[in-house]
Amino acid sequence: MNGTIINLLIDILIIFFLLSGTFFVFSGALGVVRFKNVYLRLHAATKSSTLGVAGLMLGAFLFMLNEHGIVSGKLLLGILFVLITAPVSAHMIGRAAYKSGIPLSEEAVQDDYKETFEE
Amino acid sequence: MPFQIVLNIIIAVMWMFLSETYNFSTFAVGYILGIFLLFIMRRFVKRPFYLNRVWKVSLLILLFIRELIMSSIDIVEFVYKKELDNRPGIFALPLEVKSDWEVTLLANLISLTPGTLSLAVSDNHDVLYIHAMDIPDIESSISDIKDTFEKAIMEVTR
Structure with a gap:
């Protein structure tokens, strides 16, 4: 009796992680389509999809642990690597985009980085 | 700080030899004991507790x-x-x-x-x-x- 309730709670937790992960990845993809230029799209592509992938992997980890008794360290390492690499790649893409002369969108109100090129 | 970690690992290994069981859980127990010992001795070490x-x-x-x-x-x-x-x-x-x-x-x-x-x-x-x-x-x-x-x-x- 006790065991089934705990199993149910763990299942609910797994479902929560998987669903929220999917939701965040989907929203990130939608943001990439909707936003106007490279810089705004990078915002959508890094943050929400990082959290989404982390949620999916955590859900998969819990599922493997609960259902098959496998402690899958690769999934946890995957979270770590996504967390480290996503901001770095966003930084590099953004910098490369700026250096190759892609303008900010028309509504842009401030550009401090431009001054460094004028000197 | 690296010195304190090495000291802690040495204490853990010594604990493994003392209890003559060589597996990870004994190492973990020894490590926790080492943390406890270092915590007691923290005033005698110049660097702050790691x-x-x-x-x-x-x-x-x-x-x-x-x-x-x-x-x-x-x-x-x-x-x-x-x-x-x-x-x-x-x-x-x-x-x-x-x-x-x-x-x-x-x-x-x-x-x-x-x-x-x-x-x-x-x-x-x-x-x-x-x-x-x-x-x-x-x-x-x-x-x-x-x-x-x-x-x-x-x-x-x-």
């Missing part, structure tokens, strides 16, 4: 996770807005941290805070250029970056 720093690192990781969740929710709100009326821009943030390692960590943290994305570091490591989704309501996140992140990073590295 778990203080471990504690601060874990606080930084917690901060990182919280900011990641907040910023994702923020982005999701933007994605499902009817019309996108945000005003993006790039602002310059003067840096207090100087070394490569600290700047990298700060840039990564900023990329995952709400509405900001680190775009470039100036050549002399003085200024960080940040692209913001919405400049008008970015004031709070500037003070956020200054007060929480930089302080937390400096507490870890110094």
Whole structure:
């Protein structure tokens, strides 16, 4: 009796992680389509999809642990690597985009980085 | 700090030899005993107790996770807005941290805070250029970056 309730709670937790992960990845993809230029799209592509992938992997980890008794360290390492690499790649893409002369969108109100090129 | 960790590992190995069971759980018990011993002896060692720093690192990781969740929710709100009326821009943030390692960590943290994305570091490591989704309501996140992140990073590295 006790065991089934705990199993149910763990299942609910797994479902929560998987669903929220999917939701965040989907929203990130939608943001990439909707936003106007490279810089705004990078915002959508890094943050929400990082959290989404982390949620999916955590859900998969819990599922493997609960259902098959496998402690899958690769999934946890995957979270770590996504967390480290996503901001770095966003930084590099953004910098490369700026250096190759892609303008900010028309509504842009401030550009401090431009001054460094004028000197 | 490395000296204290080595000492702690030596205590753990000695505990393994004393109890004559060579597996991971004995090592873990020995390590915890070592932490306890080092905690008692902390006044006789000149450097501060190394778990203080471990504690601060874990606080930084917690901060990182919280900011990641907040910023994702923020982005999701933007994605499902009817019309996108945000005003993006790039602002310059003067840096207090100087070394490569600290700047990298700060840039990564900023990329995952709400509405900001680190775009470039100036050549002399003085200024960080940040692209913001919405400049008008970015004031709070500037003070956020200054007060929480930089302080937390400096507490870890110094």
